[in-house]
Amino acid sequence: MEKKILKPIVKVKNLAKIYPPNVNALLNVNFDLYDGEFVCLIGPSGSGKSTLIKLLICEERPTRGHIYVAGRDITTLRNKEVPYYRRRVGVVFQDFKLLPKLTVYENVAFALEVADATPAEIKKRVPFILELVGLKDRMKHFPNTLSGGERQRTAIARAIVNGPKLLIADEPTGNLDPKTSWEIIKLLLEINQRGTMILLATHAKEIVDKLNRRVIVLESGQVASSQQKTYNL
């Protein structure tokens, strides 16, 4: 990597998640994410990638361990604080998770609205972000009239509209064909270039190879490898 990456923004320490009665989804996971990084998270199905992401966005509480984001331990956030934390971390999923009753514009604006943005900010920011993801002419469409790629672009627009430091993507290309997948990855690269850290969980080997970025490998709930070179499965 040519960039100097020194400051860890995310520190995962001795993280474990045990689903009752005894599913060890994560066992003692440790890694750091540095400012400006684009990191791929890979591993076989059931290795705990999604579980890790759920812990990173406070959707679940860990059984043991800590996650520090910008110095704050998010595993101890009170329920009331969780929404504020989530506004500062973007998430994208395989199934897009768009609000079906809202248009593309409204879906993106919603993330700003819940963050108490002013109408003026929303009017300025939403078209700008939609332009960035290439959906300017789809603003008034409802999600069910969009292609998979367009839906994922909408979800990405929503995830970055609040200007998060970290964007987490859980298999964002899982439902897309190779060409569309690569377009989405290129969009993520562009967002990364603009200064947002990206954690990309994926199954797609070609993408990981082509990206040639740092890879964290999970295997049965543990980090099997976390080097900064290309990892070949």
Place this chain on the structure above:
Amino acid sequence: MITLYRIIKFGLVNFWRNWVLSSASIIVLAISILIISAFVSFNFVLQKAVEGINQKVDLIAYFNDSADEAKISQLQDVLSSWPEVKQALYVSKNEALKKWLANAEDERLKTIINEKDNPLPRSLEVKLNSADQAQKVIDFFEQKENKSLISKVRYNRIVVEKIVSYSRAVTKVGIILSGIFVLVAIYVVLNTLRLAIYSRKEEIDIMKLVGASPGYIVFPFVVEGILFGFLGAIIAFILSLLTLQFGISALLPPEVMTELSSFLQLSRINLGILFLFQLFLGIIIGVICSLIGINRYLRKL
């Protein structure tokens, strides 16, 4: 302020774009409101009827023309001192005549009786505090020394008592049924709203993931609940107007209608109150139900 506007707008948009479930909820709510307000107004009218009956004279004792005026006033004093007696009013021959003249409709009849030739007896009109006390007064009139003064005792009490006890029973049943219907309404509306909320479970999860605070998630549903209540109340009100206008006259025989007309007029005057009551009921049920319905989805992170 801007947040409030957004929340309300979001609620309205959701309401509109889920119109099938929305209208189902509204109809259920309207029927519930209608039934509850029917019972409440029925109770209200009955209450008024009972009050009206209680205002009327309960017993009238007519005196023989030979009876001693002093003894009559003594009797009046005794009765007046009883706690059960609300009022014991002495009606002299002249007063009786005046009343009769005032009530007589046929002009020829009025000429038959005049002050000099007045066959109308003196009387004592007794009003009681409660239905149960008539017998005591009757017994008093039946006593030997009093009986000789009195030509006749007329009392409406037997009929009145029947009405009163009947209406009391109806009131009790009405209150119980109203209570049951409030619960049934809440149950039905709650389940309709739960269905509406359940069908939007994923949306709620998405809203949370985007960073919406619980208030932001709850209030659109509360807005919807209020809207359900509001529209339900309007429908219920229109239905009650139709019922008052056509339903009652179709159900009841005309002679009962004339008896009831004063009460119905009374409820016409109170239509505004009825509407406010229905609005209150609808909004309360709507809000309570949406709060209960959404609660379980908020506990999860």
